[in-house]
Amino acid sequence: MAFEKKQLPKKSESLSDWYNRVVQLAELADYGPAKGTMIFRPYGYRIWELLTEAMDKEIKEAGVENAYFPLFIPESFLKKEKQHVEGFAPELAVVTIGGGEELTEKLIVRPTSETIMYDAYSKWVHSWRDLPILINQWNNVVRWEKRTYLFLRTSEFLWQEGHTAHATHKEALEMQSWAMGMYAKTYRELFALPGLVGRKSEKEKFAGAVATLTYESLMPEGKALQSCTSHDLGQNFSKVFEIKFQDKEGKLQYAWQTSWGFSTRSVGGLLMAHGDDAGLVIPPRLAPIQTVILPVTSDTKLVEKSREMAKQLTDMGVRVKVDDREDESIGFRINKWELKGVPVRIELGKRELENGELTVVRRDTGEKQVISHAKLGPTVKELLVTIQSDLLAKQEKFLTENTRETGNYEEFKKIMEEKRGFLKAYWCEDAECEAKIKEETKATVRCLPEDAKFSQGKCVKCGKEARNKWVFALAY
């Protein structure tokens, strides 16, 4: 295991202290001057960039095109869909003055773009031939959160929001499902973060949606993180924004819609899940630097050989950096890159150079091996793949070990107090029951897993008939 760090609280002792410190020490992010805002520093932004590059490709391959809609949304737009405005009202940033004059209509700084996009869609859709509309945008949104947390909950965050309109509900449902599938794949394969895919309860679903699919991952202290969502909007928005078209039979119909989003919160989940007492552990596929090469001293021969190795790795598509700062000792540099979570570290000293060897160290396990220079490329390539899959396996084990089931409310309460994690239980789907459970245990309904089978049972809280085992957890 890697060495403990000065200045860094232990993750195992105080998760939130560790998290706040490590994010800043590793130069991922900093606090912005205005409340709840954050600065994405280059090292942190690069993680997001690597993700967006991969996800953008998937989105385009599915036939969804990128576009950009305005940041300012007329207040009246938001008010059109009742549930939507009620859901977002408490967290809106509103512009009331422009150019020194009071505005006749207030402008909302977008918290999400359904309304402004669908107003445009209504102008563009007249015939079944105009459908589907498949648009995505990468942008920023503002939600005036009362309590913020770097990456996980900030007043302004970055995300992609996909917004589609279809001729049939079936098509829309397929789209909704595709988006969640793409998210789940991204979380597993890039973030090495397994999670539960499922449907949100009526209370927890998106404001204005018919149904919401969510990806829920589990953080180290046993709390759930809603990682991204995909919504079936039905005709809720198309009716108020009048997205109407004539079908093949000449009948006037409202479009069926979906929206789906994946935000920078995901990066917070990534950091929190994989890190350890020595700092970050970034999965190779999202690591801005996958391999760091450290010449032990600034001896010219060592530096030259390091550069040569770096070039070799770069040519193989590995993101690599040589850190040959001569004012920092080898020990200091090792600690620095461990804190920053670089998956593979290579040390090259005089002894090794003479023997034609080098030391390769895994960040996740601390495991060291001495290999010959000739094996550099294959070893690094293989390690990056191994680390990626080991991290996923480790998280899967954690998820399995922390997913429990109960039919007893006392036990339910006890688990939420002590072990936390995901807890499966029958629930009658009554909102009042949901509220009581939350009040008494702080746990919320996270989702009904998509692979859940219908069965018969009694609600864990009220004992009434229940048809499904839902997943409960404390949430971020």
Place this chain on the structure above:
RNA sequence: CGGGGCGUAGUUCAUCGGUAGAACGCUCGGUUUGGGACCGAGAAGUAGAGGGUUCAAUUCCCUCCACCCCGACCA
């Protein structure tokens, strides 16, 4: 928005009615480098903002602001 905390050098903090100090970091020079090196020299502050008390306020009082933590709300 409720409860708590904090605001002094880049950072973490000390000082305490008499006008500012340490450590780390930073700059320069030198010696170093196999798990956070060392020596020497140096730069760095309108003490969050405003008001009050006082001969005198970073210090005491009030107001505001900001940030952090805990709750309610949320990607």
